[in-house]
Amino acid sequence: MFDVKKIIEEITSEKQIKNLSFAGVGGSLACFYAAYYYVQREAKNITTSYTSANEFVHDTPACIGENSIVVIASRGGNTAETVEAGRVAKSKGATVIGLTHEAQDTGIHEVSDYTIVFEDGEGIPFEVGKSAYILKIAYETLYQVEGTGQYEAMVEAMNKMNELVPAAQKAIVPEAIQFSIQYKDNPVIYTMGSGTAWSAAQQETICILMEMQWINSAVIHTGEYFHGPFEITDPDTAFLLLKSTGKTKALDERAIRFLDQYNHHHTVIDLEKYGSHELGEVSEYYDYDFHTALLDVFNHLLADMRDHPLSKRKYMWKYKY
Structure with a gap:
């Protein structure tokens, strides 16, 4: 299991995070919506965006910059539009967290500052799946940066x-x-x-x-x-x-x-x-x-x-x- 709490601690020790954004396509974009919705409803100061990857590439939200965390995901690790979105985010100074099912040698690994390899399939605990990790990134960021987000309740629900x-x-x-x-x-x-x-x-x-x-x-x-x-x-x-x-x-x-x-x-x-x-x-x-x-x-x-x-x-x- 990847330690999302530690990842966010490392990022926030080096940067003042003001924005948490999400870019992907298809099912991976859909996976981001709950975290995006959560940040919109719970954050006091952190801004967010939720963008289809190719739109992110061609029309990057103005909020993306050196104080951003941009989360991208591709199950196979090489979805071209999503990988390119990661490159664009990095060119803007953002810290990129990538999620993929593949352990190594993918475009997601190449463009991400932190890579989380998720699991899925029968018998796999919910909390090591893609969308679970995405929610963890969201609630850890809000809690560590501004102390918001109903943190204890979110952690308890994740376990349940x-x-x-x-x-x-x-x-x-x-x-x-x-x-x-x-x-x-x-x-x-x-x-x-x-x-x-x-x-x-x-x-x-x-x-x-x-x-x-x-x-x-x-x-x-x-x-x-x-x-x-x-x-x-x-x-x-x-x-x-x-x-x-x-x-x-x-x-x-x-x-x-x-x-x-x-x-x-x-x-x-x-x-x-x-x-x-x-x-x-x-x-x-x-x-x-x-x-x-x-x-x-x-x-x-x-x-x-x-x-x-x-x-x-x-x-x-x-x-x-």
């Missing part, structure tokens, strides 16, 4: 996720089986969410339904649902709503009430049924991670039911793009 996630993944199997049967033939599936759960919904749309299942999809923030998107709601429109456990839960509940009245084909994943209440007042910052873990069960069953492996691609890694 190690047991809550695998138990919830087992418990939700019946619900996931039902979803795979009911949604396997839908040509379009809309995902919905708010708070950090919005990012889990967005990741589900672009990385799973569109990329891995070739199902047309769009993500809808529940706060925006009544300002345009709800006009596409029919009785059989397929929706998957990821319910928040935090302050934005009211937004989700409003959307659910409408769907209950006008739609008969929506699934709501409610984390409170699977132990999220044990995370206490900071549970909303873990909604992305908790939902993503449960969606992993849904996605494998949906792929099996559709006879469409999650590894199947038409373009990705096959052509120059």
Whole structure:
């Protein structure tokens, strides 16, 4: 396990950190949203940005400089846009923390001042995964720099996720089986969410339904649902709503009430049924991670039911793009 506390201590002993920013693409960008959201809500003085890597390269946020920590991530370690974002960040004087699944010899290692090698897969504790390390970077930075961020509660919740996630993944199997049967033939599936759960919904749309299942999809923030998107709601429109456990839960509940009245084909994943209440007042910052873990069960069953492996691609890694 990598000692994030020590990494941040080393950085803050040399620099006065005023900015913590995140740059990545696809699932790695989605992983950053919870930490970005946390910094926005909890920091008193530290600024933050959340930018798609190639946009970061071509239109770098003005906040990036020698008092910045920029966090980048690439599972394989060589995502070109993300590696280049790391180079740009370093050229601005920022300290770069890179996350990858590969132990050595990647572009992420090359451009990062600190490299964290994360783990994933069955039986791997939550706290050594990519998004867990990202949250650790966020709460250690806020705590060490300005003493904010509900530090003790965040650390306690991180530890609890190690047991809550695998138990919830087992418990939700019946619900996931039902979803795979009911949604396997839908040509379009809309995902919905708010708070950090919005990012889990967005990741589900672009990385799973569109990329891995070739199902047309769009993500809808529940706060925006009544300002345009709800006009596409029919009785059989397929929706998957990821319910928040935090302050934005009211937004989700409003959307659910409408769907209950006008739609008969929506699934709501409610984390409170699977132990999220044990995370206490900071549970909303873990909604992305908790939902993503449960969606992993849904996605494998949906792929099996559709006879469409999650590894199947038409373009990705096959052509120059």
